[in-house]
Amino acid sequence: MAGNPVKSFSCPACGGIVEIHAVGHTISAVCAHCSTLIDTANDHFKIIRKEHEASRDTDIPIGAKGVLDSIKWEVIGYVEKKDKSSLSFWEEYLLFNPYFGFRFLIQSDGHWNLATITKRYFPLAGSASELELDGEKFSVYCRGESVVEYVKGEFYWRVRKGDEEKYVDYIAPPKMLSVEKNKQEVTESLAEYIEPEIIEKAFAVGLHGKTGIAANQPAPFAGKLGKIWKIASLSILAAFIIQWSMGSGTLVNNTRINIAQNDKEKNYSTAVFNLPRRSNLSVRSSAPLSNNWMELELSLVNESSNETYQSRQVIEYYSGYEDGESWSEGGQIAESTFSAIPEGNYRLVIDPSSGLLGSSDVSMEIKRNVPAWGNFWIIFLCIIVFPVFALLYRWSFESRRWENSDYAPAIYQSGESDD
Amino acid sequence: MKKFNCPSCGAEVVFNSSLSVYAVCKYCSSMIVRHDLDVESIGTMAALPEDMSPFQLGSEGYYQGQHFTLVGRMKMGWEDGSWNEWFMATDDGRKGWLAEAQGFYAICFETDPPPLEFAVRAIQQQKKDVAFLGSALTLNNLKLNVVDTKKASCIGSEGELPLVSPQGRVTVSVDLLGAHGEFASVEIETGKQRAYMGRYVEWKEMRCSNIRTFDGW
Numbered sequence: 001m002a003g004n005p006v007k008s009f010s011c012p013a014c015g016g017i018v019e020i021h022a023v024g025h026t027i028s029a030v031c032a033h034c035s036t037l038i039d040t041a042n043d044h045f046k047i048i049r050k051e052h053e054a055s056r057d058t059d060i061p062i063g064a065k066g067v068l069d070s071i072k073w074e075v076i077g078y079v080e081k082k083d084k085s086s087l088s089f090w091e092e093y094l095l096f097n098p099y100f101g102f103r104f105l106i107q108s109d110g111h112w113n114l115a116t117i118t119k120r121y122f123p124l125a126g127s128a129s130e131l132e133l134d135g136e137k138f139s140v141y142c143r144g145e146s147v148v149e150y151v152k153g154e155f156y157w158r159v160r161k162g163d164e165e166k167y168v169d170y171i172a173p174p175k176m177l178s179v180e181k182n183k184q185e186v187t188e189s190l191a192e193y194i195e196p197e198i199i200e201k202a203f204a205v206g207l208h209g210k211t212g213i214a215a216n217q218p219a220p221f222a223g224k225l226g227k228i229w230k231i232a233s234l235s236i237l238a239a240f241i242i243q244w245s246m247g248s249g250t251l252v253n254n255t256r257i258n259i260a261q262n263d264k265e266k267n268y269s270t271a272v273f274n275l276p277r278r279s280n281l282s283v284r285s286s287a288p289l290s291n292n293w294m295e296l297e298l299s300l301v302n303e304s305s306n307e308t309y310q311s312r313q314v315i316e317y318y319s320g321y322e323d324g325e326s327w328s329e330g331g332q333i334a335e336s337t338f339s340a341i342p343e344g345n346y347r348l349v350i351d352p353s354s355g356l357l358g359s360s361d362v363s364m365e366i367k368r369n370v371p372a373w374g375n376f377w378i379i380f381l382c383i384i385v386f387p388v389f390a391l392l393y394r395w396s397f398e399s400r401r402w403e404n405s406d407y408a409p410a411i412y413q414s415g416e417s418d419d
Numbered sequence: 420m421k422k423f424n425c426p427s428c429g430a431e432v433v434f435n436s437s438l439s440v441y442a443v444c445k446y447c448s449s450m451i452v453r454h455d456l457d458v459e460s461i462g463t464m465a466a467l468p469e470d471m472s473p474f475q476l477g478s479e480g481y482y483q484g485q486h487f488t489l490v491g492r493m494k495m496g497w498e499d500g501s502w503n504e505w506f507m508a509t510d511d512g513r514k515g516w517l518a519e520a521q522g523f524y525a526i527c528f529e530t531d532p533p534p535l536e537f538a539v540r541a542i543q544q545q546k547k548d549v550a551f552l553g554s555a556l557t558l559n560n561l562k563l564n565v566v567d568t569k570k571a572s573c574i575g576s577e578g579e580l581p582l583v584s585p586q587g588r589v590t591v592s593v594d595l596l597g598a599h600g601e602f603a604s605v606e607i608e609t610g611k612q613r614a615y616m617g618r619y620v621e622w623k624e625m626r627c628s629n630i631r632t633f634d635g636w
Contacts, residue, residue, distance in 0.1 A: 004633045005469035024470020025521060027500045041500055065635070072636065098471040098633055099622050101522020119523060119619045121564045121596035123553075156521050158499055185552075185567065 029154040066202030077153035111214035115191035138170035176216040249367035260359040297351035439579035480625035491578030527617030563595035
């Protein structure tokens with residue numbers, strides 16, 4: 001066959017040539033010259049509605065061809081609709097490919113969707129607050145009534161200005177399942193959010209910027225939030241295991257001293273111990289004090305160089321019974337750490353002072369290579385900060401998405417009253 | 420495959436499918452009805468109106484691993500448009516059809532018709548006095564619901580068909596859908612019902628060959 005089956009005829013209103021591209025499908029066409037709507041279901045070309053206006057320009061012109069998802073489409077029709085009560089309006093471009101059939105490109109507030117009719121039976125379409133399609137759950141987002149404001153091009157259904165339809169949109173971002181009901185039929189269509197840049201590139205057009213957040217706009221980190229948290233949790237677990245596997249240090253000295261009240265000026269010293277390599281050193285002192293305090297001046301002295309490192313520990317413990325309740329304050333253990341001590345032989349000199357009468361035993365445990373949990377907590381914070389940010393950002397995005405809906409899930413409802 | 424000579428022009432008329440009882444001579448457009456031993460001409464078919472169907476007689480494809488060839492077509496019209504019913508010759512000899520409407524494709528095979536009461540209600544729906552849309556019907560143990568009922572008449576036919584389909588043959592056509600893309604249709608014609616069951620298919624999954632090509636596509 002030479003060329004494509006293009007059907008052309010003279011407009012019964014103005015005589016201008018009307019061309020039909022989806023031959024065999026198209027049953028309504030709008031004259032490009034005078035905007036008269038013509039019945040093209042058969043060759044009688046009856047006038048459905050006469051107009052005398054030049055056709056309006058659309059962002060994507062009728063007749064434009066573009067490739068979306070590696071399928072070539074021709075724009076053959078355009079419908080402008082508005083919601084009867086909210087006065088929000090949107091545009092629907094009808095796309096045609098002789099092999100793949102029809103699709104709709106829908107624009108609202110600069111956001112775009114590519115939609116296709118779904119041939120499924122939904123028993124509760126429109127009335128249910130949730131619909132399921134291929135295992136995916138869609139939640140109701142809005143219900144409304146639309147009216148056709150303007151038409152241009154050709155259509156495989158009967159279209160006319162003023163046509164009214166009830167619609168219900170269900171979302172599972174980036175998808176949206178819409179149910180449209182008029183007197184004759186119920187139609188369900190599945191739409192997927194598409195970035196305007198893709199359309200601009202496909203059809204070589206310039207489009208307006210987006211405003212607000214669309215019902216089914218993909219959320220930031222969509223589908224990645226779970227992964228982000230999984231990776232973070234595993235990293236924290238790994239850091240914890242590494243920290244844990246370092247053990248609790250190596251004991252280098254264990255000393256028990258008895259501090260007597262009358263030996264107030266006396267210093268005590270541990271035996272000499274060896275640090276085989278540079279490491280930290282922790283001193284854990286415990287004394288069975290009761291309603292008393294003790295202060296220990298610690299000096300770590302290098303045997304050969306006499307270099308000294310200072311620290312101080314306070315142990316205080318008070319308890320009692322007052323107003324029918326027992327109480328306690330402080331503790332019987334003190335711990336201090338000397339960091340980065342060079343290798344060598346050392347002893348610890350203890351200079352105590354205390355508030356007690358009588359005497360007390362102090363047990364001291366000195367360990368080297370004690371894991372520093374502070375490092376772990378710094379790593380923990382570094383790992384957790386991004387997942388927490390992502391979660392909060394996502395929550396704020398979802399809250400803004402549901403601001404325009406009467407059916408927001410409880411966690412995204414704003415604190416404002418409903419009226 | 421059976422070959423006859425067109426009673427009108429003498430050209431060879433081939434019946435590829437043993438299920439075919441009717442054919443349109445591609446040379447003289449005679450409508451030929453096949454009897455046990457011979458063929459009879461019942462008039463002339465007018466030329467089919469042009470359309471953008473991707474198929475033509477001889478187009479081939481696959482459905483659920485089964486190869487098919489399109490050997491005949493009926494073009495059906497109703498008040499809001501038209502659709503094509505392509506008769507498929509399959510290797511397993513089932514009576515299969517590829518329905519093509521509004522850019523959608525459904526492949527279905529003939530099955531046992533529903534009780535006559537279904538046809539009665541469908542015809543009443545044509546008079547708009549019964550709420551028939553949404554009605555449930557179980558065919559072959561599958562639950563389906565009525566989504567569309569329309570009165571259609573044959574605009575024309577070509578190739579070979581398992582039924583005689585001259586221009587103006589009138590049927591009431593009921594479309595049913597399942598919850599998972601299943602499709603069925605019941606054709607009601609002078610008290611007789613024919614039921615077809617199958618599913619909607621995507622263009623790509625049919626892996627068609629010998630299809631029509633269009634400039635710019």
